[in-house]
Amino acid sequence: MPAAPPPEILAAFEAAKGFMPADEGLALYAAAVDAARLGLPLLEVGTYCGRSTLLLADAARAAGVTAVTVDHHRGSEEQQPGWEYHDPATVDPELGVMDTLPAFRRTLYRAGLEEHVVALVGRSPQIAALWRAPLGLVFVDGGHTDEHAGADYEGWAPRVAEGGLLVLHDVFPDPVDEFTGQAPYRVYLRALESGAFTEVSATGSLRVLRRAEAGGTGRG
Secondary structure: OOOOOOOHHEEEEEEHOOOHHHHHHHHHHHHHHHOOOOOOOOOEOOOOOOOOHHHHHHHHHOOOOOOEEOOOOOOHHHHHOOOOOOHHHHHHOOOOOOOOOHHHHHHHHHHOOHHHHHEEEOOOOHHHHHOOOOOOEEEEEEOOOOHHHHHHHHHHHHEEEEEEEEEEEOOOOOOHHHHHHHHHHHHHHHHHHHEEEEEEEEEEEEEEHHHOOOOOOOOO
């Protein structure tokens, strides 16, 4: 049986603002528990309000490692005003721009997981350029354009340790999902074609890939 989060963490996940369905969340949690055995940090790109962060944080807490989350907290393309996934409650009333950082902090605080998470606020490529440590897991769930999804992959996939996991969200092979899922799908194909990763599982739009023990850079 795959590892499952405690009932209180699952309840916090379901109550948190976000878009990941429960079955994909359970698959992410199982991957995080698997990867945490390497004793390395678990990192996600694309925090939003912390729904998926809860799962990584609980897996990290159990293994004695740290969850790291990277986001500029101004929202991705489809979360801006006028788009389908926009939530007016995430807009800073003074500045008139999105700011999901306060909601994210409330999510962690309510779940009692603040001390197990390091939140890096900034653009993914800039942070990736500064990061040198190996990672047990990289979960890519940021922007959905080729520019942003590709940059997330190029910046973070090489940091996945041998035997670690690369997890990709919103992978939709059907061209009808051109905006939200085709760029992540192309990243998924790049990862497989690179020879550095092999597929472990697929749950809905979530793909879990394992870094080969030797060879391949993950750049593709």
